[in-house]
Amino acid sequence: MTMFLTIAVVVLIFLVIFQIAKASEYVSVLKGEDVSRRQNNKVNGFLMVAFLVLGMIGVWYCNKLYFPKTLLAVDSASVEGARVDSMLWITIAVTGSVFLATQAILFWFAYKYQEKENRKVFYFAHSNKLEALWTIVPAIVLTVLVIVGLRNWFLFTGEPPKDAMVVEITGKQFGWIFRYPGKDGAFGKKYYKNIDPATNTLGMLWDDQLGHDDVVTEQTVYLIKGKPVKLIIGSRDVIHDVGLSHFRLKMDAVPGIPTTMWFTPKYTTKEMKELTNNPNFVYEISCDQMCGNGHYSMKGIIEVVEQEEYDMWMAKQKPQYLVVFPDKDPSNAKAADTTKTTVKAVDAVATKTVAKL
C-alpha cells in the first residue's frame, strides 16, 4: 500500500511539474520572448543568492550540530597528534576561506550581472597576469602545506626518543597480537612457517634466546602515560592498518614489510573517561584497511596507565616461551621441588608410624 502511494505521489508531482512548464511556455509566447527571458533571469538571480545564503546557514548549522560528535572535539591523546590537528586546522582555514570567497563571488555575480537592457557584454579572453597569479599563489601555499606534512611524517616514522618503549603489533584476520621485548629489550626471531594458531601465533623461533622473555598478548595492549612508544607493525596474512584515531595516527600493517611509528600518550584511559565525559571510553585500535568479512569487528584496545600500574601488570605476565614450555619455568621447577619435599616428608612420617606400629 505504502509502495503504491509513493509511486502515485511521484507520478503526480511529475505531472504537476510538466503542466507548470507547459503553462509557462504558453505565457512566454504571449508576453514575447525577450520580456519573459529577462523575468526568468531575475528570478534565477534571486534564487542564486537565496541558495548561497541558505547553503551557508546550512553549513554553519550542521557544523554546530555535529562538531561535538567528531574526534576533534576532544584534544589529541598524544603529544605528537597535536601536530596533525594543527595541520588539519590550517588546511581547513586555507581551503575554507578560498571556498567561501569563490562561492560568494560565483553566486553574487550571477545575480549582479544578469541581463539588463542597456548593459553590454564585456568579453574577457585572457590575462597573463591573472594566470600567473592563480597558478603561483596556490602552488606556494600547497608546497608549504606538503613540506609541513612531510616534516611531521618523518618525525612520526623516524627514530623515537632514546627512552621510548617498543611494542610489536601484528594484524591478523581478524584481530591484533602484541609482543613486548621483555627485560633484554630485544625481540626474538620469528618465521612465518612456524605459525601455529594454538601455541605459536607469531611463529617465534624457540631456539632464539632473545625471544625467551618476550611477552605476547592479544586484543589489549598496555602503554604508559608520558612515555614515548615505538610500534613495530606487521601482518600475518593480508594488509591491515593500525588506526589510532584518538592519537591522530595510523599506519599500514603489511605482511613481510615491517612499518613503524611512534607517539607519546598524553592521557591515561581513566583521564580520557573524564575528558570525554564517557565512563565507557576506551582507546580503540581500528583496522583502517578493508581486509575481509570480519574487518568491521577487528578492534583492539589500548590501556594507557601510569608507570607503576604498568609495572604491576607486566610483573604478572608470563613470557610466551614459558607458557609453551612450562617445564622450563623456574617457578614451576620450584613448585615441583616443593611437591617432592612434601612427598618425602609424608613418606618419613608414614615410615615412622609404621615403625611405631
Ligand SMILES: [Cu+2]
Ligand atoms: Cu584488517
